[in-house]
Amino acid sequence: MIDILAAVPEAEADDLSASALLASIRSARDVEHAAAAEQLDLAARWADLHPPESIHSAASFTVPGCEHEEPIAGNGCPLVAEFCIAELGTVLGISTLSAKKLIGHSLELRHRLPRLWAQVQAGVVPAWRARSVAEATIHTSPVLTIEAAGWVDAQVAAVAARVGPAQLDRLVAETITRFDLADPDPAADPEDGYLHVDPRHVTVHGQDIHFAGTVCIEAEVDLADSLDLDRALAHGAKARKAMGSTESLDVRRAKALGDLARTQTALDLFHQSTRSAKPAADDDGLPAARQVVLYAHFDATMSGQQTVFGPTGRMEHGRRLALLDQVQAWCAGSRTTVTVKPVIDLHHQLVTPAYEIPDRIREHVILRDRTCVFPWCSRPARACDIDHIIAFDHEADADGRPQTGPTTTSNLAPLCRTHHRLKTHTGWRYRMVEPGVFEWTSPHEHRYRRDHTGTTRIDEPPD
Incomplete structure (x- = not known):
């Protein structure tokens, strides 16, 4: 973030007229755009220094849990070594995913959108607007060829300073049709070329949880589906009002959507088709309607003889505020299963002689560290691998040597799969200086401190 009055001393800024202040703001904006353009250029040059040994035709790296490789940039861009991305991200103070996007956008602009790249470097188009175009051309379905991307570049370059998301979507769709990139569908109307880009999606923004315990759901669906959904929500809201609900229409519609989700879960058509025709009398054949696992932590x-909980606590998911009243309401359903786990003393060190990590030790590490402990990574610890900071010596017992990497809470930390592989296969190294506090050193000797408050730089590497 650049201070918009950075170029003006504070004492002088207080004396500026309105016109002079606007001029200073504009000047600072130009400096910000120039710095962003330079950052794109440097990101591309960083990628140039790290070509991988690969036969793939586009920069990519494997995404854990996926059966494909997620592209960094489109076909025709140079290849990039996977592990160089994290170091760039830590230097910039951003996540590895954000660094991957920065490198991908810079390569896409430089190699497949050269006109737009030139406008960015000349200061005509701000970097953020050019990056939105690059994001669109990287992730089209089907994939844009070099020629098709060049045609998009030629069209956007003329109006890049004012192109919006809707115009960009139409332009990409026209490009796919013009270059005949979509797979032929005998059932498709040849006049519906725009539909080759399918905008349908349902996105649950689970990482952005409101203090009231709500999340935003964004969706784009078929027109017919939207009408059916609207009628279903209107019916559910009306039914709730008839049963005495005094909540607003918006709240009743939101609850009706949750009712629809739980109804579909309870149907369980797959398991019903494989279940015997005559289920047991005490088994209604339905799973628990609410199949959501939440980890909430409250002081008590x-x-x-009574346990008194505090009114607020912490949700592991999203690391957000949790209200006791709301959690009690969630647990009030007749088919909701509640599990209360014993308190774990995080100051007590747990040890096992085996390599495998018992559930109690794993839970201790998850509660202590909360997220992946790599600099600026925020992946929840419960979805991470538990790493031996000092590697476990599998031959120690057979050779009569002491174990140098014991399975103990003081030698374990959660790492997401990407950063676990990074630590195992590259020059990144780290150590736990005290419980929950880690110091990382990059291959280029940058050092970072990671604790519950976040990530801070310790010092700069030697010249």
């Missing part, structure tokens, strides 16, 4: 005190 003892008042006689």
